[in-house]
Amino acid sequence: MASHPERNDARKGRKFRPAPSGKGRGERRPAGVADDWIWGWHAVEAALDNPRRGPPVRLLATAERARQIESRFGRQKAVEIADAHHIGLSLPQGAVHQGVAMRPAPLDEVELGDFEARPGAVLLMLDQVTDPQNVGAILRSAAAFGAVGVVLQDRHAPKLAGALAKAAAGAVEKLPVAPVVNLSRALDELSDAGWRAVGLAGEAERSLEQVLDGAPTVLVMGSEGEGLRRLVAEHCDELAKIPMPGGFESLNVSAAAAIALYEAARPRT
Numbered sequence: 001m002a003s004h005p006e007r008n009d010a011r012k013g014r015k016f017r018p019a020p021s022g023k024g025r026g027e028r029r030p031a032g033v034a035d036d037w038i039w040g041w042h043a044v045e046a047a048l049d050n051p052r053r054g055p056p057v058r059l060l061a062t063a064e065r066a067r068q069i070e071s072r073f074g075r076q077k078a079v080e081i082a083d084a085h086h087i088g089l090s091l092p093q094g095a096v097h098q099g100v101a102m103r104p105a106p107l108d109e110v111e112l113g114d115f116e117a118r119p120g121a122v123l124l125m126l127d128q129v130t131d132p133q134n135v136g137a138i139l140r141s142a143a144a145f146g147a148v149g150v151v152l153q154d155r156h157a158p159k160l161a162g163a164l165a166k167a168a169a170g171a172v173e174k175l176p177v178a179p180v181v182n183l184s185r186a187l188d189e190l191s192d193a194g195w196r197a198v199g200l201a202g203e204a205e206r207s208l209e210q211v212l213d214g215a216p217t218v219l220v221m222g223s224e225g226e227g228l229r230r231l232v233a234e235h236c237d238e239l240a241k242i243p244m245p246g247g248f249e250s251l252n253v254s255a256a257a258a259i260a261l262y263e264a265a266r267p268r269t
Contacts, residue, residue: 035162036103036104036162037090038101039102040096041068042169052108055078058078059078060090087099087100110177115190116148117194118216120214121217122145123149123151123216124151125183127221132158133164135164138254139171140171145262149176150176152177183235187220187232187236194216196218198218198239199232199236200220200256201227201241204238208263211240217264220232221253221256
């Protein structure tokens, strides 16, 4: 007997219509979902607008987002129209993609020598800050407060994609990020180029306001749990703290970075 598209569920007396092929709930996320996707409208828009990137490798978009992309950037050869469910299958579980996701071309390489040690310039260095949400929020603050770039240790930092790019809301595309093998050696190289390194540490005697003097400065932030590693701290010219008169001595690293960047951005005579 041929099956009918609508049949009775004998146990519950309900009728249901099977989902069309390829769109059922049983469809699974592929094994080994790539971690180099960017998703969310602001992150993808910024990546498409970044001249330091080549054309995207893949670009998945709902029909509405595809029209927005074409209106903003012209026709993109990489665009594949897909519904929200299928876009989500290419991304990590729970990714809020807002109808668009992209596997971008790599960013151009950035080196320490690309950062000019001019008066008032601020460079941010992160010592083993590994949470993508925190790093993304820090990049967003760094872009907002005019930092010239960020230095990360390449083996202990998340990729500049995924949840990090979503949290950064486009800052990944606006702020040069230099990956280095060794932070201590990077601080030596930056010192030779005219930068002064200030490490953030709760046990420091002087506040950040007292330490900053308008010279080109590398702000060095450690992880929430461990803070600055000893060798990295020893390669800083000075340590400074963020005063906390409320007596609560713990700040999320992204909040601490935002405060430090704001303080460093204030004009000094």
